[in-house]
Amino acid sequence: MYVAVKGGERAIENAHRLLADERRGDRTLPSITLEQIAGQLSLAVDRVMAEGSLFDRDLAALAVKQARGDLIEAIFLIRAYRTTLPRFGATHPIETAAMRVRRRISATFKDLPGGQLLGPTFDYTHRLLDPDLAGDPDLPAPALRPELPTAMPRVTDLLGNEGLIEADPAETGEPVGDLTREPLSFPADRDLRLQGLARGDEGYLLALAYSTQRGYGRTHPFVGEIRMGEVEVEIDVPELGFSVVIGRITVTECQMVNQFKGSAKAPPAFTRGYGLAFGHQERKAMSMALVDRSLRAGELGEDRTAPAQDEEFVLSHCDNVQSTGFVEHLKLPHYVDFQAELDLVRRMRTEVAEKREAAE
Amino acid sequence: MNALPPTAATVAHDTPAYNFAYLDEQTKRMIRRAILKGIAIPGYQVPFASREMPMPYGWGTGGVQVTAAVLGPDDVLKVIDQGADDTTNAVAIRGFFRKTAGVRTTTHTAEATVIQTRHRIPEAPLAEHQILVYQVPIPEPLRFLEPRETETRTMHALEEYGLMHVKLYEDIARHGHIATTYAYPVKVDGRYIMDPSPTPKFDNPKMHRSKALQLFGAGREKRIYAIPPHTDVVSLDFEDHPFKVQTFAQPCALCAAEGVYLDEVLLDDKGGRMFVCSDTDNCEERRAAGHRGALAGDDISRKDRS
Amino acid sequence: MTAVTSAAFDGGFRQPVFDAQTTFRAIMDALARPGRRVICRPLATAPAPMSPLMAAVALTLVDPETPVWLDGALAASADVRGWFAFQTGAPMVDQPADAAFAFVVDPARMPPLSAFAQGTPEYPDRSTTLVVSAESVEDTGAVFTGPGIETSVLFDTRPAIPAFAEQWQANRALFPRGVDLLFVAADAIVGLPRSSRLRTG
Structure with missing residues (x-):
C-alpha cells in the first residue's frame, strides 16, 4: 500500500534544529560575538543596514550571525523586523555638508577646500593575501587628525556657485514618498526611485552601473566627490516645539558629475547623479549615483534605450528580498501544475505519433 | 521618544509581543x-x-x-x-x-x-x-x-x-x-x-x-x-476550441474518486506509477466513508512501501 | 459651530483589534453580498448625529492615510470633527472629490454621487466609499443584480438619496469607475458596490 508523505511539522522542526547545529559549528570553539561581527565584519554589517533599511549595528550583526553570513538572508531578517516597528515621525534631511568626514575624495579637482582625505580604504592596497591576518598581529597605530573636519563644502556646491552644475531640485514642501507604505506606481518620482535604489541589491546596481559605462545608456560620469563619515539625525518634537538630535549615523555619499545639458534658454551645465547609503558602502553609493543619473534620461531629454534607463525594469527588480523570494519559491512543490503540463505533453505526443502512423 | 529601536541586548532577551495575526x-x-x-x-x-x-x-x-x-x-x-x-x-x-x-x-x-x-x-x-x-x-x-x-x-x-x-x-x-x-x-x-x-x-x-x-x-x-x-x-476560449478541463484515465488509487484532480506518484524507475487525490481531505473523507481504490485494499493495508 | 467637548475623546473601540475585525467582517460581507442586511452590533459610539454603528465603521476603515469628507450635518458638529481627529487622525477635506471616505447622515441633502471621487480608468480603486445613514432598510423597492447576488435582490433605504435610481444607473455606467455605498442602519449594514446593476422596467 502506498503511504503518503506525512509528518511535515516534525520534519520542519528537525530541519531547523539541523540548521541551528550547523550555524553553531564546532562547539570547542567559542561562539562568535555580535561585537566581533559588528567590529570586524563591519562592511557586511553596513551592507545589511543599508539594504535592510534600518540603521542599527547590533541588530544587523545579530542578523549576520543568525543568517550564517548569508547577507541577503540577513537583510531579509532586518526587513521583516523593521516592518513591525511603529513610525514616530520623519527626520529632517541629513546635512552631509556638516558631516564629520572620515574619508573624502574627489576625482574632478586635484585639490579643493577641505582637501583629499583617503581615510580607511582598500584603494591602493595590494591584493595579496596576508598570512599574518590568520592570527592577531600587532598593528601600528594610524595617524589621525586631531579633529575631524565638520564643515567641508561639497564639490557640487563649489560647482554650483558658478552655475556649472544643475541646481539641486528646489524644496517643494511635498512629503517625501515611501515605497514601503504606498505601493510603487510608474512613472515614479525621483524620491521614490532613490529610495528603491538605496534599498536595492548592491550586486544588481553594480551590474547596471557597469552597463552604463560600457555604452548601455552612457552618461559620461566623473566622481565629483565621495565622502564618508558621521552626520547628525534631527527630528522635530512637537511637544517641545523645536527639533532635537537623536543620534549620529555613518553614511557614504557619492555625487556624480555627468555630461552637461543645455538649451537655447539655459546655458550648458553639468548634471547630477546621487548616491547615499548607510555605513561605509562606497561601491553601493557609486553604483546608485550612476543608475540614478541613467534613470533621469527622460527628464533630461535623452533617448531611453538601455536597461539602466528603464525605471520600471530597474525598480521592479532591484530588491533582493523580493527577487530571492521569488527565485527560491521555485523549490516549493509545484506538482499540481506539473501534472497538468505532463498530461498535455503526453497527449500532444500521442497525437503526433498517431498522425505519423496514419501518414505511413 | 522613549521607544527607540531596540538594541541587540533587548532583542535577545525580550520575547517580542506581536499583534493578533502578526500585522499591526x-x-x-x-x-x-x-x-x-x-x-x-x-x-x-x-x-x-x-x-x-x-x-x-x-x-x-x-x-x-x-x-x-x-x-x-x-x-x-x-x-x-x-x-x-x-x-x-x-x-x-x-x-x-x-x-x-x-x-x-x-x-x-x-x-x-x-x-x-x-x-x-x-x-x-x-x-x-x-x-x-x-x-x-x-x-x-x-x-x-x-x-x-x-x-x-x-x-x-x-x-x-x-x-x-x-x-x-x-x-x-x-x-x-x-x-x-x-x-x-x-x-x-x-x-x-x-x-x-x-x-x-x-x-x-x-x-x-x-x-x-x-x-x-x-x-x-x-x-x-x-x-x-x-x-x-x-x-477564455473559442467557438471551435471550447474550454475543456483535464480528465484522468483512472480513478484515485486510494479512494476510487473520479472527476477529481489527481497527483501522479512514481513508484519505481521502471514506469510504475499511481494516481492519487490531490485534495487529501476529500480523499480521507471518502476512505472514511468506505470508498476503496485499487491500491487501498484491506489485504495489502499492512504492507508498508518502505 | 461649537467648541469641542470631551465627547470627542469617548466612544472608541473597547477592544480595538477584535472590534475592528468583527465590524470589518460585517462590512466585507455586506459589500460581497449587495442588498443583504448584514447584522452588526455597534461596538463604538460617537457624538450625535453620528450613529454608534457609523462610528464603528469609521474606526474600522479610516485613519491618517484616508481623507474624509463629512456632510453638512456632521461637519456642523465640532464634537464630531473632534472625534474624527482624535479617534482616527484622518485628514478632513472640503471637496467630496478629494475624499477616500464620505460620511453622510442627511442623505436627502447630500451632493450627487458624481461629485465624489470616481477613480480613473487605470486606477478605478481611487474612488470614494460613501457611508450613508439609513433609518430603515426595506426588502422592497428597487431590484439589483450583479456580482454577489445569486439571482436578484430588492432593497430600499429611508431616508432616500434624491433621484437615486438615475444616479445609480449613471454610476454603474461608469464601471469600473464609480463610488461604492455602505448604508448603515442602527444594527445592520447594507452594501451597494459599483458592480451592482439596477434592473429597470
Whole structure:
C-alpha cells in the first residue's frame, strides 16, 4: 500500500534544529560575538543596514550571525523586523555638508577646500593575501587628525556657485514618498526611485552601473566627490516645539558629475547623479549615483534605450528580498501544475505519433 | 521618544509581543480597504502597500496578509498547498497563524471558515460562510505577453484583451491545443481578465458562481483582487476550441474518486506509477466513508512501501 | 459651530483589534453580498448625529492615510470633527472629490454621487466609499443584480438619496469607475458596490 508523505511539522522542526547545529559549528570553539561581527565584519554589517533599511549595528550583526553570513538572508531578517516597528515621525534631511568626514575624495579637482582625505580604504592596497591576518598581529597605530573636519563644502556646491552644475531640485514642501507604505506606481518620482535604489541589491546596481559605462545608456560620469563619515539625525518634537538630535549615523555619499545639458534658454551645465547609503558602502553609493543619473534620461531629454534607463525594469527588480523570494519559491512543490503540463505533453505526443502512423 | 529601536541586548532577551495575526492595526486597515475595493471591482487588481512578512516573498506573503486581515478569533482556518494540508509550506503557514492568532485550525474543508490555498481549489463545493484566500505569485494575466505594468494597466483600462486571444490562438495553431494548463485566464463578470493564480485549469469551473467569497493576495507584486460570491467567472476560449478541463484515465488509487484532480506518484524507475487525490481531505473523507481504490485494499493495508 | 467637548475623546473601540475585525467582517460581507442586511452590533459610539454603528465603521476603515469628507450635518458638529481627529487622525477635506471616505447622515441633502471621487480608468480603486445613514432598510423597492447576488435582490433605504435610481444607473455606467455605498442602519449594514446593476422596467 502506498503511504503518503506525512509528518511535515516534525520534519520542519528537525530541519531547523539541523540548521541551528550547523550555524553553531564546532562547539570547542567559542561562539562568535555580535561585537566581533559588528567590529570586524563591519562592511557586511553596513551592507545589511543599508539594504535592510534600518540603521542599527547590533541588530544587523545579530542578523549576520543568525543568517550564517548569508547577507541577503540577513537583510531579509532586518526587513521583516523593521516592518513591525511603529513610525514616530520623519527626520529632517541629513546635512552631509556638516558631516564629520572620515574619508573624502574627489576625482574632478586635484585639490579643493577641505582637501583629499583617503581615510580607511582598500584603494591602493595590494591584493595579496596576508598570512599574518590568520592570527592577531600587532598593528601600528594610524595617524589621525586631531579633529575631524565638520564643515567641508561639497564639490557640487563649489560647482554650483558658478552655475556649472544643475541646481539641486528646489524644496517643494511635498512629503517625501515611501515605497514601503504606498505601493510603487510608474512613472515614479525621483524620491521614490532613490529610495528603491538605496534599498536595492548592491550586486544588481553594480551590474547596471557597469552597463552604463560600457555604452548601455552612457552618461559620461566623473566622481565629483565621495565622502564618508558621521552626520547628525534631527527630528522635530512637537511637544517641545523645536527639533532635537537623536543620534549620529555613518553614511557614504557619492555625487556624480555627468555630461552637461543645455538649451537655447539655459546655458550648458553639468548634471547630477546621487548616491547615499548607510555605513561605509562606497561601491553601493557609486553604483546608485550612476543608475540614478541613467534613470533621469527622460527628464533630461535623452533617448531611453538601455536597461539602466528603464525605471520600471530597474525598480521592479532591484530588491533582493523580493527577487530571492521569488527565485527560491521555485523549490516549493509545484506538482499540481506539473501534472497538468505532463498530461498535455503526453497527449500532444500521442497525437503526433498517431498522425505519423496514419501518414505511413 | 522613549521607544527607540531596540538594541541587540533587548532583542535577545525580550520575547517580542506581536499583534493578533502578526500585522499591526494600521496595516490591517490598509489591507482591508484594498479587499473592499477588490470586491467592488471584481477581477481588478488593487495595489496595496504589501508589508515584508517573516516569510519569503513568493511563499504566500500575499495570502498570509489577506488572511491576517480577515481572520478573527472565532474563525477556523485550513491551509492547503497542492491540495494537501500536510505539505511543508501549508504546515508552516498554519503554524504561523496558530502561533500569532491562536485560531483553531482544521484539515476538514467543511469545518473551515477561512481556507488559504496555493495551487488548488478544494473538490467539495464551498459554502456561503466560507472565504477562500489564494496565494498569488504573478497576479497580472497579461504579464507574459507584456512585461510592463504601465502597458498592462492601460490594456485593462481600455478592456483591450486582443493580445490574450491571439496568444491562445497561436497555441492552437502550433500545438492543436490551447497550451495553457494552469493559471488559465478567466473573465470576471464580463469585464476584467484575471489570473486565477496557478491552479490547474481543472479548477476554473469551481470559481464560477461559487457561493464562497474568493480573495487573492500577491505580496511581492503588491496586488489584491477578489471574486464576490455568485459571480460569473468564464474561462477564455473559442467557438471551435471550447474550454475543456483535464480528465484522468483512472480513478484515485486510494479512494476510487473520479472527476477529481489527481497527483501522479512514481513508484519505481521502471514506469510504475499511481494516481492519487490531490485534495487529501476529500480523499480521507471518502476512505472514511468506505470508498476503496485499487491500491487501498484491506489485504495489502499492512504492507508498508518502505 | 461649537467648541469641542470631551465627547470627542469617548466612544472608541473597547477592544480595538477584535472590534475592528468583527465590524470589518460585517462590512466585507455586506459589500460581497449587495442588498443583504448584514447584522452588526455597534461596538463604538460617537457624538450625535453620528450613529454608534457609523462610528464603528469609521474606526474600522479610516485613519491618517484616508481623507474624509463629512456632510453638512456632521461637519456642523465640532464634537464630531473632534472625534474624527482624535479617534482616527484622518485628514478632513472640503471637496467630496478629494475624499477616500464620505460620511453622510442627511442623505436627502447630500451632493450627487458624481461629485465624489470616481477613480480613473487605470486606477478605478481611487474612488470614494460613501457611508450613508439609513433609518430603515426595506426588502422592497428597487431590484439589483450583479456580482454577489445569486439571482436578484430588492432593497430600499429611508431616508432616500434624491433621484437615486438615475444616479445609480449613471454610476454603474461608469464601471469600473464609480463610488461604492455602505448604508448603515442602527444594527445592520447594507452594501451597494459599483458592480451592482439596477434592473429597470
